[in-house]
Amino acid sequence: MLQKTFKLSNKIIWLSSLFLGILSSVPKIAEHHFNPYEALVNSLITFLFSLFIWYYNIYTLPKFTSRNAISEFSVARLLKSLVVGLGVMFLLACLQQYLLTHLSFGPVMLMIEVRGILINLTFYMFLHLLYQSYQNQQVAIELERTKSDNLSAQYELIKQQVNPHFLFNSLNTLKYMVESDDAGSVNFILKLSDFYRYTLESRKHNLIKLSKELEILQSYLFLLKARFEEGIVLSVRIDQSLCQSYIPPFTLQLLLENCIKHNIVSLQHPLEINIYSDEQYITVENKLQLKKTPEASTGLGLANINQRYIHLQDKEILITVTDTLFTVKLPIIHEDHHH
Template sequence: MIFGRYIKAESSKVFLISQKVIWLSALFMGILASIPKILQLRVSLTEVIVDCIIAFFYSLFVWFYNLYTLPRYANHAITTRFFGARLIRSLLLGIVVMGILVIVNQLLFKDRLIGTMMLMYQFRGILINLTIYMFLYLLYQSFINRIIAIELERTKSDHIEAQYELLKQQVNPHFLFNSLNTLKSMVEIGDEHSADFIVKLSDFYRYSLESRKKDVVPMQEELKLLEAYFYLLQARFEEGITLQLDISPEHKKTMIPVFTLQLLVENAVKHNIVSIDQPLKIELISSDNNLIIKNNLQLKSIPEPSTKIGLENINQRYLHLTGRQIEVRADGYFFTVKLPINEHISH
């Protein structure tokens, strides 16, 4: 950014102008404002110094007033408009301040004409005000553009990470290996449900391929994926796993990040004992504006390694789409994940 060097970098989200820039620019304005007096050649050194001091203090006022009325310091929405209420307030207040400085000058130098001075100084003050306001406006817009660019890069990075995690889920070799082993066993014993198992396995992987480029899908579509996925699990664990659904029809029409439910069920199976003696019971319940996924907690004696990338992935996607985080709670008996339902999520 062309103006980046004038902005302090203590924090990437805090807009601060270097004090050196403010004071040096105010001094420059004071010297610049006294040049017309110097060119007259017949003015005294005192008049030149007075002009310089008035322009210097006026420039300082304009700098700090406009700086502290920015959204960084005040509760105002960020605006990209140059002409607006802030500029009008700055000009009007600047006229008052310049008038006070001229009156003080008149009181100190009684032989000067206040009427002529007032018009000259007010015109000079408006030019100084507009110059500083424009420079500050450009600095602030440069800062906002930089913040937006950083957020876009962060969002892109999060999206790439999420896509990578989804890709790993879609081609999970362990799940495919277990499913094929289950299918082999079913075929060997002549299980009449072998054909259904093949269909569900095909449905699951077809959906995985079709959804790999999507961010969100209707919950009803996600539930179809979960149904196919759970059928494969149940064929493997039989009565060792159950799934109970209690989701209202209106919530089924809302959007949900793709693979969310499948990933949560997979986590439950990964970290808990699943057997006929100790069945794993998973519940999906919609309540108010939340979707609750709960399972009884019966952790494996030798836990599988966990990176917690899956839950963090889901949390980041919900934070990006709804502005709300997911809630995760384990109380010793149940592991519960609460997902926010937002009807305004779109494709």
């Protein structure tokens, strides 16, 4: 989750505080009996208070996060700033009374407190406008970054969906089935057609129902079974209540494809893959039986899935590797999170 801190130039803070300090001494300078020492103390008090209010209001601003952009005017934060400001100004008024003992404390303190309230209100409103503008810029940057990430993820997904190796292997299997007069060849053609129809329909969406994803997976599994026969053993145990949850399209297919790519699949060593659910995750788990000569891997498959989950739900997938198992946990996306 992106977190950034709002900053204001120290030059602006110090120069504006100095300007207010000098401005506050103008009435003293205009008096017939001008007292330089009194004007200097008065300017110093205003300068110190202005510096404090600047830094206090800046450091009490909430940090901008990509998930929680605060744009409302905070009355509670303003009141807190005013109370703190009154306390600080009272202490500074006491300091001024100590330095200028000839002044009447009551009227002077009242004048200083009113000045402090005005400075506090002005700085707070100015900071609020700057912070609002800053947040708007950060939100725009986040939206552009998210769009870019999503387009990249969709591009990688399309490349993986139309996998030329899978199509080539499927057509080879079909050729063998037709040549051997296999009765299942017609059904194979229908399943292949269904699978690519699903591909064309589903890639238009960021999310689809889990029940639909499982249908796509069954068609994909049928095509794999025609090639590997009992070399693949898939077990699916998904709670029925989760079938109405959502999932990025072809996530399960890509994970299944990843299992086959990196592991031995044969009748002598069947590849066991389990898909099951709990309250928070859908888990895809396979027994590790790595190929002696591993295929070149770009790592884009899992990265693509992870990127889509970050984009859609601001959560990452969990990957665990042991000596015997490779496990991927997918966060469950419920309907109220569907955006």
